[in-house]
Amino acid sequence: MRILVVEDDKLVASGLKQGLLQAGYTVDVADSAEAAEASLQTESFDLAVVDIGLPQADGLTLIRRLRARGSPLPVLVLSARGSMEDTIRGLDIGADDYMPKPFRLPELSARIRALIRRAHSIANACLCHDNLTLDTGRHTASVDGQALELTNREWAILEILLMASPKVVSKDRLVQSLAGWDKDITPNAIEVHVSRLRAKLAAGRIEVRTVRGIGYRIDAAAS
């Protein structure tokens, strides 16, 4: 996986580079929007981390140009301005996620993982999470290559949870998403599906955690 870091502050840029290298990514650094464009046109990346405050053209301009060219590259915006307006404008223009400065490396890594996973699921019709693989084209799931027998609803719930990870998914959202097949599905029915799903995932290294009063989240299983 190759990541382009667009950041003009040397300290932050070098920290990001080292941290992402340690997380197992290949990292290129550009210190301006212009340098970033040059790199993006000649080489291919799996994700870009873009600071909004850059000299000359700012990060938002870079993202706008990228999207104008039709690039599907996942973009995570770093914002030091702390103003929601900048962030919202960034997301409107086509950024996929944002992190306010100062950030914690583990959280940044988690966001990057989620973005890359999502981009891959769209490109390859495949969602991977640890040893669990979800084939979104054929609606099949497997743990370590071992096929899982999932009902349509269990499969749909798992897909929604994996797509949203590391965010919490509310039971209401699951009800709304599943209402397409089953108009009368209730939150209680969701609970039943989730408990069956848990039993089937027992062999895997992930689990469906219940968040009291809201819903569920995919977590690494406690060993």
Added chain:
Amino acid sequence: MPLPVEVLDERPSISLRQRLLLAILAPLMLVFAISVFLDYRLAKETADAAFDQSLADAALDIAAHIQTGESQVSVKLSSEAEAMLRSDGSDKIYFAVRDGSGHLLAGDADLPDLRLAAQGQPEFKDTRFRGAWIRSAVQRIDSPLSEITITVAETLSKRNRASRKVLTAMILPNLIVIVATFLAVYVGVRKGLAPLAALEREIATRSPSDLREINVQPTPREIWPMLSRLNELFVLLRSAAEAQQRFLADAAHQLRTPLAGLQTQIELATLGGRFESDPDRLARIEDAAGRIGHLVDQLLIYARAEPGAAAIQPLEPLSLAVLLEEAASIFLDRALAKGIDLGFDIESATVKGIPWMLREALANVIDNAVRYTPVNGVVTVRSGIRDQFPFLEVEDNGPGVPAAECSRIFERFYRLPGSSGAGCGLGLAIVREIAELHRARIELANPVTGGLRITLIFSAFGEQTQALACADSAES
């Protein structure tokens, strides 16, 4: 934001309406009173003159009965004639005929001898007689033997009745005119001042963040100069708030970027394990950097939540349920790391507010609960509608807050005695600032299960409520 109203003058202010009513009605009343008084006097004088004339006539009638003999003057008044003279529907008639030395020739001896008239013209006077007021006509007649004074008097009932009649006849129409004038003036003044009342309502119902200029067109021309000054002030306030926002954004940028660099470098050093000789020291440095970052964040949030800065940020409808779902994703890992059971109790409710502020307020209350609740504690976040008002609530089973400290914990940089040094002391001050901006009330309670419950109640806009309420044990 309910701004404090400064009372500049202790004297009670007189409203424009009172001023107008007083200035118009007081002179009008005076004019009416004078006019009624003059009319009454004229009518009474006319009536009195007529009554006096008939008294004088009676005196002359008596004069016709005076006979002058050889040596004395006598009055030959038959009993019929006297009865005629004394007969009157309502008044008692008295008379006395006296000669020059005051000797009574006929009539009532005790009738006062007034002797005031010169010869010829009758004269009139009011006196007391037998316990009542009487009007006397005095006529002097010259006779060859002696000067003769004829006094005819009557009680005043006829005259009083007449003046009462005149008075009633005059007061009733005048009263109608007065009441009608009063009503016309009152309604007119009220109508005339209606645009002011409308303007007052518009300003009163304005949200504190609304710094748009007031539309001058529909208001009376007289207050245009005042409103344009006010609008100029609005423009100034807006540009000041915008300048402050720019400053904050710049300061945030300048502070956050080096902090991010510092923090990342420290984290890398920790991960790399290159400081094996003293890993604790590095952990402490990392913790300090993290706290500085948190403090910068909180300071900037606190400054941006200030009424002046908040004034230029738009209010939007916001779902509290969505707010809680977002908070779940943000706080779950921290709660899990501490073994805290973080749960939610969501009922949908919508409030109008500044989204990032409400997000921060909730985050700060949850942060506080997770921070101070001991390992394996329980934190529950609730939303919904209670007594028609939307609310946000965070309850924990941590150490709670003693009643004596409960208002102080919302002060900037105040820390509970003996609390651990993890927080920066701004979290609840931010919550309070944001609550005030949204006219939300903060309630603090110590539930029976122990711990602390903080509730933000979003009361109707414009309703004045005490910002902070503390209850020792509000649990039933």
